[in-house]
Amino acid sequence: MIRFTTLFLAFSAGPALAASGPFFSLRNTNFVVLLAFLLFVAVLVYLKVPQRLAGMLDKRAQQIKAELEEARSIREEAQAALAAQERKLKEVSSEAERLIAHAREEAELAAAQAKKELQETLKRRLQAAEEQIASAQAAALKEVRNRAVDVAIAAARDVIAAQMTAQQANKLIDEAIETVEKRLH
Structure with missing residues (x-):
């Protein structure tokens, strides 16, 4: 034809x-x-x-398809990691709620002995529980962010490495050197 x-x-x-x-x-x-x-x-x-040209185009299409599949799997891994961190956060929250409930029970039992001691003990335990919650939340968020950053960096590195030419890399290096010189002077 x-x-x-x-x-x-x-x-x-x-x-x-x-x-x-x-x-x-x-x-x-x-x-x-x-x-x-x-x-x-x-x-x-x-x-x-x-x-031959059609074969080369088909090969490139397969490479792009493989890269998309890899990006999809990385995204799924990131979503799984995020879901795991959210579960951990819920567990820590429920543990904190249990600690708060336990502190309240102890406070009610100790009310007969000393109302003043009860208030001080309750304040200390609530503060500790809140700090533990805040610490656990911060740690969980930090871990999720670090994982997301690692995944994003790895994906960006793969995409940039696949698409960047030597001339583009040299241009980026020159621009970085100029930026450093401007900031140092």
């Missing part, structure tokens, strides 16, 4: 038919150019250049 279309377009070309004199003559430049073009197209088809 490609050969037929190419031949049809080559023979139906307007400028080739508009030349003066007999068309099928080696002295007619349009005819010679047409023959050279057809010979060139025939060499390309003989050397299977269109099939």
Whole structure:
């Protein structure tokens, strides 16, 4: 089909038919150019250049598909890590709630002995529980952020490494050097 279309377009070309004199003559430049073009197209088809180009494009499409699958799996891993951290955060919150409930029970039992001691003990335990909650929340958030940053950096590194040329890398290095010089002076 490609050969037929190419031949049809080559023979139906307007400028080739508009030349003066007999068309099928080696002295007619349009005819010679047409023959050279057809010979060139025939060499390309003989050397299977269109099939090779199609193969290269298919290979690149497969690479892109693999990169997308890898990015999807990294995203799923990040979501799983986030869900695990959220579960840990809920566990810590429920533990803190249990600690608060326990402190309240002890406070009610000790109310008969000393109301003043009960208030001080309750204040200390509530503060400790709140600090533990805050600490656990901060640790969980920090761990989630660190994991997300690690995943993002790894994905960005892979994407940049796959797409960056040496010239782009050199340009980024030069820009970084200029920025450092400006900040130091």
